[in-house]
């Protein structure tokens with residue numbers, strides 16, 4: 633079986649050589665037909681049209697298994713879609729329209745182990761890791777089944793990407809291949825809740841252009857540990873140390889996410905501590921108002937609180953972007969995936 637969605641091109645070349653006596657020419661054609669054209673017409677491509685025997689053998693082994701898009705929910709251009717996987721479990725992905733292109737928010741696990749206290753996915757518990765093929769399948773479905781022009785990927789959906797490191801990195805390799813999906817590394821963002829060994833492993837992979845986002849949500853260990861149990865294993869000092877040694881490209885920045893929760897992490901003292909934690913890291917901070925999640929008692933901040941918190945940070949020299957939540961009514965906002 634050739635599960636092509638999870639197969640880097642060099643591995644496909646090897647299979648073509650060993651199993652079919654062919655090489656890069658046919659492997660690249662297969663990659664192009666699957667990832668650029670959706671794989672519906674491979675036998676009519678110039679490379680395979682003249683080799684019906686090859687296609688007949690290959691066609692029996694080739695599997696394109698992105699999962700079945702079961703439901704799409706739309707709000708103002710933002711589309712959440714639910715994919716049913718082969719074992720019956722389901723995952724969610726979100727197409728986010730940007731000014732010039734679409735971003736796809738991709739899941740890396742079914743559920744999550746991390747237990748963040750503002751997150752719907754955490755409430756599902758952890759079911760299993762996704763395979764590289766299932767991660768890439770979300771992009772395949774968004775492009776070829778739903779017809780969206782996806783240029784950016786954010787690994788920010790269900791799950792902690794670094795908790796599924798191998799499959800994540802294989803998916804990154806497949807997605808970034810110019811012969812296939814052709815999504816540049818600089819258009820991919822891996823978002824972690826602060827799994828320090830994952831940050832360190834990524835740092836060693838020599839992929840400086842891939843963007844790293846970190847969910848902060850608490851500027852001191854007490855506040856952060858109460859919201860994010862991961863902080864008890866890797867507290868803020870360990871997190872900062874891993875970022876200080878991370879090989880950012882020239883003029884590169886970390887993306888920090890801070891979900892502002894009324895009465896929990898929104899005091900001016902929190903803003904000042906956050907600014908101290910950030911200094912001197914190069915950071916772009918996304919400030920996001922908490923999205924109500926069933927089962928948690930937290931409240932959203934007012935617009936005024938958002939402005940004041942952002943202003944305090946800006947005054948301390950932090951680059952802040954206020955992200956007004958999109959997709960609240962379809963439960964596609966930050967921390968809301970998992971209401972399947």
Ligand code: SF4
Pocket residue numbers: 744745746747748751752753754789790791792825967
């Ligand atoms: S916020 Fe991310 S890491 Fe935390 S529980 Fe939710 S999916 Fe997992």
